Amino acid sequence: MTEVLxxxxxxxxxxxxxxxxxxxxxxKNYGHVAGCLxxxxxxxxxxxxxxxxxxxxxxxxxxxxxxxxxxPTSGSIAFNSxxxxxxxxxxxxxxxRRRMQREDWGFVHQNPRDGLRMRVSGGANxxxxxxxxxxxxxxxxxxxxxxxxxxxxxxxxRVDDKPRNFSGGMQQRIxxxxxxxxxxxxxxxxxxxxxxxxxxxxxxxxxxxxxxxxLGLAAIIVTHDMAVARLMADRLMVMKGGHVVExxxxxxxxxDPQHPYTQLxxxxxxxx
Amino acid sequence: xxQEAAIRVDDLSKIFTLHNQGATSIGVFEALKLEVMxxxxxxxxxxxxxxxxxxxxxxxxxxxxxxxGVFVLHDGSPVDITKAPPxxxxxxxxxxxxxxxxxxxxxxxxxxxxxxxxxxxxxxxELEEARERAITLLQALxxxxxxxxxxxxxxxxxxQQRVNIARSFIREYPVLLxxxxxxxxxxxxxxxVVELINAALAKGAAMVGIFHxxxxxxxxxxxxxxxxxxxxxx
Numbered sequence: 001m002t003e004v005l006x007x008x009x010x011x012x013x014x015x016x017x018x019x020x021x022x023x024x025x026x027x028k029n030y031g032h033v034a035g036c037l038x039x040x041x042x043x044x045x046x047x048x049x050x051x052x053x054x055x056x057x058x059x060x061x062x063x064x065x066x067x068x069x070x071x072p073t074s075g076s077i078a079f080n081s082x083x084x085x086x087x088x089x090x091x092x093x094x095x096x097r098r099r100m101q102r103e104d105w106g107f108v109h110q111n112p113r114d115g116l117r118m119r120v121s122g123g124a125n126x127x128x129x130x131x132x133x134x135x136x137x138x139x140x141x142x143x144x145x146x147x148x149x150x151x152x153x154x155x156x157x158r159v160d161d162k163p164r165n166f167s168g169g170m171q172q173r174i175x176x177x178x179x180x181x182x183x184x185x186x187x188x189x190x191x192x193x194x195x196x197x198x199x200x201x202x203x204x205x206x207x208x209x210x211x212x213x214x215l216g217l218a219a220i221i222v223t224h225d226m227a228v229a230r231l232m233a234d235r236l237m238v239m240k241g242g243h244v245v246e247x248x249x250x251x252x253x254x255x256d257p258q259h260p261y262t263q264l265x266x267x268x269x270x271x272x
Numbered sequence: 273x274x275q276e277a278a279i280r281v282d283d284l285s286k287i288f289t290l291h292n293q294g295a296t297s298i299g300v301f302e303a304l305k306l307e308v309m310x311x312x313x314x315x316x317x318x319x320x321x322x323x324x325x326x327x328x329x330x331x332x333x334x335x336x337x338x339x340x341g342v343f344v345l346h347d348g349s350p351v352d353i354t355k356a357p358p359x360x361x362x363x364x365x366x367x368x369x370x371x372x373x374x375x376x377x378x379x380x381x382x383x384x385x386x387x388x389x390x391x392x393x394x395x396x397x398e399l400e401e402a403r404e405r406a407i408t409l410l411q412a413l414x415x416x417x418x419x420x421x422x423x424x425x426x427x428x429x430x431x432q433q434r435v436n437i438a439r440s441f442i443r444e445y446p447v448l449l450x451x452x453x454x455x456x457x458x459x460x461x462x463x464x465v466v467e468l469i470n471a472a473l474a475k476g477a478a479m480v481g482i483f484h485x486x487x488x489x490x491x492x493x494x495x496x497x498x499x500x501x502x503x504x505x506x
Contacts, residue, residue, distance in 0.1 A: 044359055206381045235358040249333060249358040256335040260291030267292065 018080060020045045020186060020218050021066070026075035028061050035061035037242040038075070045185070046216045050233030050250060052223060052265070058242040059222045060190060066220065067107055067188045068097055079104070082185070102132050106179030110191035112171035115178070116163045122174045123149070123159035129182040148177040152207060169200035173207070180211060189221045193228060205231055226269050230254055238262045276345055278447050278478030279331060281306040284340035286326055287504065299504025300326050304340070306480075306497055310446070313469065313479040315493040318500040324482045327499060328449050330354070331480065332371050333361045344369055344447060345478075366394055370445035372453040376424060376436040384410070384427075384435050385420045391443040409438045413464060429456040441468050448472065450481035454488050466491045 021043040028035040036058035043049055051059045064070040066077055068089050080086045081100045089097055109115040116125050126148055127141045135141055149156055152173040163171050172192065179187060192208065193201040209232060212219055221232055229236055229250060236253045238246040238261065246259040257263045285302040289295060300323040308314050316324040329335040331342050333353040343350035346368045353361055353369075365371075382390075385406055392402035410420060413434040419427065424435045433456050440448070450469070454462045462485065469492045473479065483489040 047359060203381060234362055248336075249361050251334055252336060255329070258289075258336065263291050 017044055018086065019043060019078075020047075020080050022076075022078040022086070023066060024076045024078075026062070026065060026077065027073050028065050028070065029073045034058075034242040036065070036239070039244055040075075041237065041244075041247070043186075043218055043220070046218055048212060048217075048219045048221065048232055048234045050221050050223060050229040050236045051239060052226065052229050052236060053239035054224065054265075057239040059224075059239055061242075062239070063188055063190055063220065063222050067105065068101055079186070102129065103182070104185045106182075106184040106187040108172075108175055108179050108187065108189040108192045110194045112163070112168065112175045115175040116171060118163050120162070121160045122154070122163055122166060125163060125174055126177045126181055129178060133182060144181060145177075148181050149174075151211070152177045153203075167200075169196050169204060172196065172204060176204075176208065176211070180215070180217075183215075185218060187217055187219045189219060191223055191225075192221065193225070194223075208232065226254060226266065238265065275309060276350065277307040277343075278310050278312075278345045279306070279308040279480065280343040280350060281327075281331065282341045282343065284327075284330065284342065285338045285504065286323065286330060286335065287338045301499060301502040302504040304499070304502040308447075308478045308480055310476045310478045311473055312494045313473055313481060313492050314495055314497050315481050315483055315489050317496045317498045322500045322503065324499050325451060328371075328451055328480060328482065332369065332449055333365070366391075368445060369447045369449070370440045370443060371449045371451070372437060372440040373451045374433070374453070374455045376432040376439075382423055383421050384415070384424050387424065387435060388438045388442055391439060395443065405442055406438065409442055410434075412468075413438055414461065430458065430461065433457055434461065437465055437468070441472065444472065444475065444477070446477055448477055448479045450479060450483070452482050452484060454483065454485055462488055 019042040024040050026039045027037050039062060051062065053059050061070065065072045071090055076088045077090065078086050078088050079100070081104050083100060083103065084092065084096070089100070092100065107115065117128070123145050126145045130141050130144060145159065146156055149159060154170060154173055158166070163174060166174065193204050196204065205228060211217065212232070221228070223229055233250040236248065236250045237244050238253065238259065240261045246253060246257065246262045253262060254266055257266050281304055284304040286300040288298040288300065290298070304327065306314065316327060318324060326335060330337050331353070333356070337354050341352040342354050344353050344364055346364045351360065351364060353364060356364070385403070388406040388410065389402040392405065393399065415431060415434050415438070419431065424432050427435070433453070437453055454465050457465065466488055469479070473492070481492065483492070
């Protein structure tokens with residue numbers, strides 16, 4: 001079943017507000033295998049979009065294409081950057097695209113080891129994005145790092161410890177601080193709470209929710225956890241076999257799913 | 273001059289299709305029409321399963337109707353919430369349309385006081401004023417002060433319910449949906465909630481409610497609306 005159950009207005013333009021992100025007819029094939037197929041959507045500043053679906057449905061392929069890590073086979077991804085305005089990110093030169101990624105984006109990986117540099121201290125990991133943007137005043141950067149470590153509720157006394165000496169949940173919080181310190185306009189999160197135990201997960205989710213609200217961040221969160229989707233996302237896209245099969249307001253998609261696959265997904269969640 | 277309805281339900285039909293149970297279709301209601309004016313509290317009537325909650329949830333934009341529309345008066349003009357884009361639905365819920373359910377969706381770690389002031393902060397009220405208003409309301413609802421700094425996940429049903437009510441009434445929404453807000457409350461607390469509802473009505477709020485408790489219903493209803501009259505043909 002590949003038809004898209006489109007909400008009456010979900011494909012409409014966002015209106016007077018210029019979109020932060022506009023994805024048009026994005027397709028990515030791996031040889032003859034489809035990763036994601038003909039995906040179009042827009043995001044507004046401050047909006048939190050959840051992408052849900054089973055493993056292999058194309059969630060991560062989509063995230064990697066949008067975040068500039070993987071060039072799509074066809075289609076375009078336009079992002080409204082501070083420096084260039086609304087431009088197709090793959091039309092930018094490599095250095096320009098990298099600079100835009102450093103300035104305007106954050107990327108929180110599921111596994112903190114993919115997003116952190118394990119050989120330098122936790123504090124240096126948090127400060128590095130500022131250095132990458134050309135900041136050189138160590139006192140200021142140290143102060144900003146301390147502020148962020150306390151925002152993500154880490155013990156400031158451990159600022160100089162290496163990431164491997166922190167627990168998984170703490171590493172994830174370092175990664176979050178590292179990806180928010182430079183005041184990005186859009187943060188990508190790939191299963192940000194996957195692999196953590198539930199008490200740590202709850203705390204991290206609550207922290208993320210507060211930060212997203214306080215900073216007015218736009219975020220794209222890929223998750224297979226419906227509870228995470230409900231708590232974090234304003235809007236959901238449900239993916240199956242590379243297609244977006246349903247999209248709409250998060251609570252509406254979860255409480256009154258229309259597509260057979262979404263109904264299956266929602267009814268498969270265990271109740272406690 | 274005729275006043276504009278705060279809620280106008282227009283030829284609304286709802287059919288649930290259960291694709292994974294052999295595509296069973298369950299018709300709930302069809303061609304349902306309802307208008308609610310400011311200052312009115314319309315109580316939905318009809319036996320269990322007739323679609324009262326489904327209607328409420330469709331008005332809130334939580335369920336998607338099969339056809340028809342729900343126009344909510346937002347910033348002085350009617351907006352069809354069933355066709356509005358997600359960001360606009362969220363905006364309507366933030367500023368215009370409140371929903372009091374029987375259950376509090378507890379967020380881990382967030383204290384009672386923070387939960388209650390959240391809707392005010394989202395609407396740009398200063399923290400000091402928000403705290404004062406929250407404390408006044410929690411006192412009126414007789415929630416013990418020792419509870420204010422605790423997350424409500426460990427509270428009793430009635431206590432959670434009162435936190436929920438405080439969270440919904442603090443904002444003074446122009447349009448309120450009440451899904452059995454007094455379900456797990458004792459008589460004294462029910463009376464307080466009735467007072468809150470009547471005060472909001474006097475200020476011109478429009479409400480749609482479901483109440484199984486007849487005393488509460490009689491105390492707040494300006495009229496009854498029988499959902500079963502619009503029952504979908506089986």
